[in-house]
Amino acid sequence: MAQIFPSWTNKLPLILLIAVIIGGTGKVGFFYYYGSPEFTDVGYRPEQPVEYSHKLHAGDLGMDCRYCHVSVETSAVSNVPPTSTCMNCHILVKADSDKLVKVRESWQTGKPIEWTRVNKIGEYAYFDHSIHIDRGVSCISCHGNVAEMEK
Ligand code: HEC
Ligand code: HEC
Ligand code: HEC
Incomplete structure (x- = not known):
C-alpha cells in the first residue's frame, strides 16, 4: 500500500518553525521601524512664518x-x-x-x-x-x- 505521507513531510515541523520565526521577526521589525516616533515624526515643529505661540x-x-x-x-x-x-x-x-x-x-x-x-x-x-x-x-x-x- 502506498504511504499517505511522503518522507519529506518529516521536515514539515522544522520548515514551519523557521517560517514562523522569520515571519514573526519580520512583522515585529516592520512595526518597530515604521511605527516608531522617528519614522512618524513625533514632535515635528517646523519654523513658521510668524512666531505665533x-x-x-x-x-x-x-x-x-x-x-x-x-x-x-x-x-x-x-x-x-x-x-x-x-x-x-x-x-x-x-x-x-x-x-x-x-x-x-x-x-x-x-x-x-x-x-x-x-x-x-x-x-x-x-x-x-x-x-x-x-x-x-x-x-x-x-x-x-x-x-x-x-x-
Ligand atoms: C481623533 C484624533 C484627533 C482629535 C481628537 C483632534 N484632531 Fe486635529 N487632526 C487629527 C488628524 C489625524 C489630522 C490630520 C488630518 C488630515 O491630514 O486630513 C488633524 C489635523 C488638524 C489640523 C490641521 C488641519 C489642516 O488642514 O491644516 C488642525 C488645525 C487641528 N487638527 C486642530 C484640532 C483641534 C483644535 C482639535 C480639538 C478641538 C483637534 N484637532 C482634535 C486628529 C485629531
Ligand atoms: C484674543 C486676542 C488675540 C488674538 C485673536 C490673537 N492674539 Fe496674538 N497676542 C494677544 C496678546 C494679548 C498678546 C500678548 C501681548 C503682550 O505680550 O502683552 C499676543 C501676542 C502675540 C505675538 C507676540 C507679539 C510680541 O511682540 O511679543 C504674536 C507673534 C502673536 N500674538 C500672533 C498672533 C497670531 C498670528 C494670531 C492669529 C492666528 C493672533 N496672535 C491672535 C492676543 C491675541
Ligand atoms: C489665536 C488663534 C489660535 C488658537 C486659540 C489656537 N490655535 Fe491652533 N493654530 C493657530 C495657527 C495660526 C496655527 C498655524 C501655525 C502653527 O502651526 O503653529 C495653528 C496650528 C494648530 C495645529 C497644527 C495644524 C497643522 O498644520 O497640522 C494644531 C493641531 C492646533 N493648532 C491645535 C490647537 C489646539 C488644540 C488649540 C487649543 C488648545 C489651539 N490650536 C488654539 C491658531 C490658534
Whole structure:
C-alpha cells in the first residue's frame, strides 16, 4: 500500500518553525521601524512664518481652541485661522510689534499667511474631526497638550 505521507513531510515541523520565526521577526521589525516616533515624526515643529505661540494664546491667555479653529466641531477638516481672526485683537494689541509685521502685511494685501502644515495623514485614509469632537474626544488625545507648546 502506498504511504499517505511522503518522507519529506518529516521536515514539515522544522520548515514551519523557521517560517514562523522569520515571519514573526519580520512583522515585529516592520512595526518597530515604521511605527516608531522617528519614522512618524513625533514632535515635528517646523519654523513658521510668524512666531505665533499656542502657549501664549491658548495657555496663558486661556483662549478656546475653537475661537481660531472654528470648523473643528462641524466639519471633517479643522481650519487654520485667517489673518482677520488675528487682527480682531492685533489691530489694537501690540499693533506696532516687529513680530507681527507679516500679519499686518497679509492683512493689508489680503494674501494669506503661508503656515507650514504640521499634521497630515496618508492620502489613503479619510479623517473626520467633527465625528471625534462631537463624541467628546479631546484635542489633547491626538495632538498633545498644544496649549503648552511654544511652537
Ligand atoms: C489665536 C488663534 C489660535 C488658537 C486659540 C489656537 N490655535 Fe491652533 N493654530 C493657530 C495657527 C495660526 C496655527 C498655524 C501655525 C502653527 O502651526 O503653529 C495653528 C496650528 C494648530 C495645529 C497644527 C495644524 C497643522 O498644520 O497640522 C494644531 C493641531 C492646533 N493648532 C491645535 C490647537 C489646539 C488644540 C488649540 C487649543 C488648545 C489651539 N490650536 C488654539 C491658531 C490658534
Ligand atoms: C484674543 C486676542 C488675540 C488674538 C485673536 C490673537 N492674539 Fe496674538 N497676542 C494677544 C496678546 C494679548 C498678546 C500678548 C501681548 C503682550 O505680550 O502683552 C499676543 C501676542 C502675540 C505675538 C507676540 C507679539 C510680541 O511682540 O511679543 C504674536 C507673534 C502673536 N500674538 C500672533 C498672533 C497670531 C498670528 C494670531 C492669529 C492666528 C493672533 N496672535 C491672535 C492676543 C491675541
Ligand atoms: C481623533 C484624533 C484627533 C482629535 C481628537 C483632534 N484632531 Fe486635529 N487632526 C487629527 C488628524 C489625524 C489630522 C490630520 C488630518 C488630515 O491630514 O486630513 C488633524 C489635523 C488638524 C489640523 C490641521 C488641519 C489642516 O488642514 O491644516 C488642525 C488645525 C487641528 N487638527 C486642530 C484640532 C483641534 C483644535 C482639535 C480639538 C478641538 C483637534 N484637532 C482634535 C486628529 C485629531
